[in-house]
Amino acid sequence: MKPADTWSCRPYRQLDDELDFPLTVCRLAPGRDTIELEWLDETSRQAGREYEVRYKPAGVDCCAAVKVSGNKTVLGGLLPDTDYEVLVAAGCQTSRTRLARTGFVPGTVVNYLHPADTAYQFSGRYLCSPSLVKLPDGALLASMDVYASKAPQNLTLIFRSEDNGASWHYLTDLFPCFWGKLFVHQGDVYMLAMSTEYGDLLIGRSTDGGRTFCKPEVLFRGSCSYAEKGPHKAPMPVTAHAGRLWTAVDYGAWSMGGHASCLLSIDENEDLMKAENWALTKPLAYNPDWEGAVKGPSRGLLEGSAVVSPAGDIINFLGYRTNDCIPDRDRAVMLKGDTDNPENKLAFHKIVDFCGNRAKFSVLRDEVSGLYFSVVNRLQGANTRGMRNIVSLSASPDLEHWRIVCDLLDYSSADPAKVAFQYVDFIFDGEDLLFLSRTAFNNAASFHDSNYCTFHKVADFRRLAMPGR
Incomplete structure (x- = not known):
């Protein structure tokens, strides 16, 4: 051996x-x-x-x-x-x-894991953390990890499509790998991920379209325990700006009260596989005294998108944990990074109205239209804390004023305790928007413990946001 x-x-x-x-x-x-x-x-x-x-x-x-x-x-x-x-x-x-x-499910099934199937029980029982990327050769890669509460949570599965998402085939496993984000830089595929929940922050590279990945490099060490603080890195966007690549990282643990916010970055011309080339801002804790903060026991911020503002600032646009607060939804927090000193702590910038803050979302700027887009879980009604069975397209001209453009999936008539489309990762592809969903449907264990990873295409998405275009 x-x-x-x-x-x-x-x-x-x-x-x-x-x-x-x-x-x-x-x-x-x-x-x-x-x-x-x-x-x-x-x-x-x-x-x-x-x-x-x-x-x-x-x-x-x-x-x-x-x-x-x-x-x-x-x-x-x-x-x-x-x-x-x-x-x-x-x-x-x-x-x-x-x-x-068997049974109908919206979209194209990339992969499925029955809630009673123990094939991956060394890692978990459910599919999570969808990540989607398009390669220079036109193929799509989709990744997901296998998780369960307090399980090891350390296996990621990668699949490939040669026909723009119409069909998929298995490519490889990554171990240990959790909460991973696929991205392309200078022709190579990278995976930025954790070894497990609050584990080590890792990066690995593939030079053959995702079929094989080199040994991962450890960027920052974690506790490797759900009960102790460590890095938290969901599949969030990797954004190029001011000669650097930027992405959001959190630090903390739910068991320790929540998470502080960071930006991870590297000079875009440096070797991404050398840990010493990376810089991480010192974690910034949530402050309930920030202007516009909700009233009540907020657990802070999580899962931000590194995005460039119209003024040219690098922003960490974060989900806001507003459960049991006033108001209890529709808020997001903007923190500003320092492009000249990328290790400086983030600075509070603004709290904005944003529908969909109660579940993970990403924000991307569309270079064609100049608009910012997000794919969110829109809540409907007053008592819908865990509702994730509506997926909506949201748009903004400036990161501060958002509107729901339309619903992309509406299963509000389905049981919100058993049906969900969540943690969407999306990309722009010409005139279309492609997204990958962590999907609970057709007798899932619960809305949270998903049994599918599904692929979806929104044709001519800019016309939805700009009808006169």
Whole structure:
């Protein structure tokens, strides 16, 4: 046994794994009456090897089987809204049994994880932290991690699309990797992530379109415990400005009362894989005495977007934890960075009206229109604290005056405790806006504990914000 010399694995296996299951189902994508699946065979490189895919409704004794040459197939003619057990076999070798539930889900399924499926229990049970990027060759990469409360939370899965999101295939695992953000710089793909919740802040590079990643570099150490302070780095935008790359980082822990706010940056011409080239602002704690602050027990700020203001300032545009406060929603906080002294503590700038602050969001500036856009969870009604079943497009000319343009997904009639489209990561792609969602649908464990990662396309999005364009 040799130490790992890369961050990427196909697939990741624990050291004492004796290959009881040498075949690995690496992607599931159920539809209304179908299940698409893909698998890895670590014991054979034989081209055209024949496999048998066995499947049956959960709890039923007899199973059906189909012969397949290759490493993917689509099972059709299945019962809708039904849990299925699926495994892949080749001779005496099999995969572990995986679970998938048929049924409609909005968008294109990138990946699926049934809430009772234990395939990734060494990391978690649910899909989280969607990140989306377009590569120079036109392909799309989508990543997500596998999490559960107080679980290790340290596995990320990456998928690739060659047809602008119409179909997806498995690419690789990253371990340890959590809360990761994919981005492209000077032709290479980078992943900026945590090793686990409040763990080490890591960066890794791929020079082959995301198929393999080098060993990650540790930028800052963390506690590696949900109970102690450490860096918090969600999949937030990486923004180029004033010769540097900027992104938001938080520091703290929910168990310790909340998080302080930082900006992480590097000279855009320096080697991103050398920790000494990076700079982090000293954490700035939330101050309830800031002008315009809500009244009540706010837990502060989290998950900011590094974005350039119309005045040319680098801004950390942050979500504002306003639960149980007055008002209890529709506020965001702007903190200003120092482009001349990138390690200086952020300065309070302004609190603004912003619909959608109660769940993670990103803010991007569209260079074509000059507008700022966000994809948010719009709340509807007074008692909707955890409501994430409406996804809306929001726009602003100046970061300070925001309006909801339209709803992109409206499932407000669905149970908000079981249905959600959340933590959206989005990009501009020509005339279109593409987004990836952490989606809870079709019998998810809860709205928070999502079972899908879904891809969505908003065609000609600028016309929605500027009807006369």
